[in-house]
Amino acid sequence: MITGQVRKGAYFDSVTLMRVGKEITGMPGVIDAAVVMATASNKAILNASGLLSVQFKDAGDTDLVIAVKAESEAAAKTALAAVDGLLKRPAATESRPVNLSGALQILPDANLALISIAGRYAGDEAMRALEAGMHVMLFSDNVPLEKEIALKRFAAKRGLLVMGPDCGTAIINGVPLAFANVVNRGNIGIAAAAGTGLQEVSCIISNAGAGISQAIGTGGRDVKKEVGGIMFIEALKALAKDEQTKVILLVSKPPHPAVLKRITKSIKTIRKPVVTMFIGASPTTLEEAALTAVALSRGKKPPEVAAPDTKIAKREAGKRKKRQKYVRGLFSGGTFCAEAQILLGNGVYSNAPTGKSRQLKDSLKSQKNTLIDLGEDEFTVGRPHPMIDYSLRNKRILQEAEDPETAVILLDVVLGYGSNPDPAAELTGVIREACRRVSVVCSITGTDKDPQNRSRVKTALRKAGAIVMPSNAAACKLAGSIIQCL
């Protein structure tokens, strides 16, 4: 059927009308449509395409005619109703240059490039940004080591930052970059070579009521021998000079001894309190390091480490059957997996072993106490990071719950920008299912200001049966405590 409308004296240029006609034609149930000024030639076109309606007979050059050929009256009505909205000027779209120099034409005084393209190209783009005098955050991984060294040497000479490669998170001037949490601003400055470690300490600091001045990531390779801690030390120096920063917190997996020496030497020249947390190398946990920094920032003594509450551990252990003996940790954050290995100590298997852990033979099959880093390349090739895509871990949670030897499933849940927007919805089903056989212990890295809202996620996970601990360290300790009580 054909429906028509005439609007006397409504002038629009032909190009606008062609666009509107195209959009109307694309609407469901519409076979063909025309929105044109009723000139003689346009009427001839309408006639030729079978869209000429008798209503249009008296319409002239200055009248707008709308013709809709649709499968049903309802479809035609919907299409006609849409015309007015479409005739209005569309909002200006933002400009999308295709390279850095194009972007600098639009934002000439940009001071930071955030780069997340494929690693084999990312290094060249980063160098272009440095040459333009910009600081760089390099989210991309798989940037060749030589490239990283070249970039960092070039940057250090010019007083520029290169955060990364493989730097997942940073907070500069209160702005969360890439995978970052929304935390309070304050006077604690962080330099970190461990992404999730940075997220964990910044969230714990914020949740304790203190805040972050700057949080600089360097990428994990920075503290290895080859790179030599170039950016870790640059970050440290900058935080030392920064007036907003009263306390400095350093987070990293253990640096290479030569690098550690350089860092230590650098720390000695700083008059501000410096808290160091080198996972595995020091007895403290991320949580203790964060709370120590909070206390120092308030001019107080570091807090005593509270003895773990064994009541919950005993209760959970009481629910388990005889064969259930082991912890199965499934982590989306590599730093958390490493911290768990240190805290659980002996007899642990991992696909990313650290400390005393042993290499797991088959990453897909747990044995005894097993802690898996699902962010390792073997799991992420061709799929999004497990902080974004929960499907792989959810499957594994159910698989571990089926294993008659599993007593506890240990999880991290990381909130913030870039992470899965609704982890509660992803997890509650599988947690409920798993809790029928095993204990589920987890921690949530995030704040109530994060888009996912930590309190809301916590309530949902507790309701599903999980035991939610205030930090990864606390969750690991509880898991260890449960299996000790078995």
Added chain:
Amino acid sequence: MSVNALFRSELKVVNIGLAVFKQVLDDAHVPAVQVDWKPPVDVDARLVKRVKAFQPVIDKANVEVVKIILSGMPQLVGLARAIDVIPGMTSDTLLHAGPPITWERMCGPMRGAVVGALLYERKAGTPEEAERLAASSAIKFSPCHEHAAVGPMAGVTSPSMPVFIVKNEALGNFAYCSMNEGLGKVLRYGAYSEPVIQKLRWMENTLYPVLKKAVAKVGKVDLKNIIAQALHMGDEVHNRNRAATSLLYRTLAPSLGPEVLEFINGNDHFFLNLSMAASKATLDAARGIKNSSVLVVMARNGTDFGIQLSGTGNEWFTGPADVPDALYFPGYTKSDANPDIGDSAITETNGLGGFAIAAAPAIVQFVGGSAEDAVNYTRQMYEITAGENNVYQIPYLNFRGTPTGIDVIKVVEKNILPFIDTGVAHKEPGVGQIGAGVLNAPLEPFKKAFEKFAKTLRKG
């Protein structure tokens, strides 16, 4: 700025990669620009290295080419029959748009235009006869571009057709182009029905003598001046020629009778053929500069898209032509459209058309709907050009000169392809125009040209 200076400044970010990170910055009200990054074109690394080594020599050559282009002074100096003025034109030659092509490989609209031209030339009495003749070796097909000429869409130019004569007064070279037939069923879109042929005869018998006399009376018409003014009046002289046509009309009006005035008044695109000829005259002067990577031709024949560089002589580099992203007239869709066709991309090669789209807000619907989109397209073209125009300007960009002189090295290095405005022909002969739109040039011709260019670089 130092790290500590960064801490004291407002953070301003260029986000290259994942768009979700830009969203975070928007939420935090941080000034940020998203880069739609593309990997560089995959070309032989040794050739890239060779080009890098020669860069100073290339730069010098390109400066010279840009200088020639900017100093071009295209003037309309007269009209004549094609056979009397176009070099190499013979009684059995038909010129066509784009790179060389055989009858067998010609697209529908070009075949239609060939049939129409043979009917017009009275070499055939019926379309069938015309097709047989075209398929025989009796008719020689040759690109307009190889005869100092250009033709819009099918670009078919036959010996008897009257053509504009445009002289580049800076270097003394000439360029030729037929007269624009107007919209509807026209030869350049492959239509060849009786009214189409009748109109061509009217143009030959009425329009041509009147225009010829009018031009003779004023002596010459400064096309560069008209184009420069038209850009200030909302034209980019490819898809919009309303201002330029009006300016030409005003110049010639005193000597034109009512019939011709009415014809030109009814055809906003009348000036298109002159903006093309002006661009051709300007660019032909810049041919043959050793080691220059600047384009002197972009042209399409509806099957292939071809380019020529100043530094690689008369060699064509071609690849398949794409179907434009267009707005279609009622009753037509993309499936009816012929791949990109016509010599009109000579305007883009000369820093006009799509390269000057920021000057033409009235047609931004073709490029996404907002004036900002048009500005962005023009801005992007500065990335791949060797210079900026001294006369053609964009008012909105503070009268910045249009991006001029496409550099094949920059195209390949940045993977940014020239942006072209265009009309869209129906893929079947005889139907005519079915829409208008825009597209980016295909990559293949540029890649081939880059590789050949790199190999032909010579010292001194």
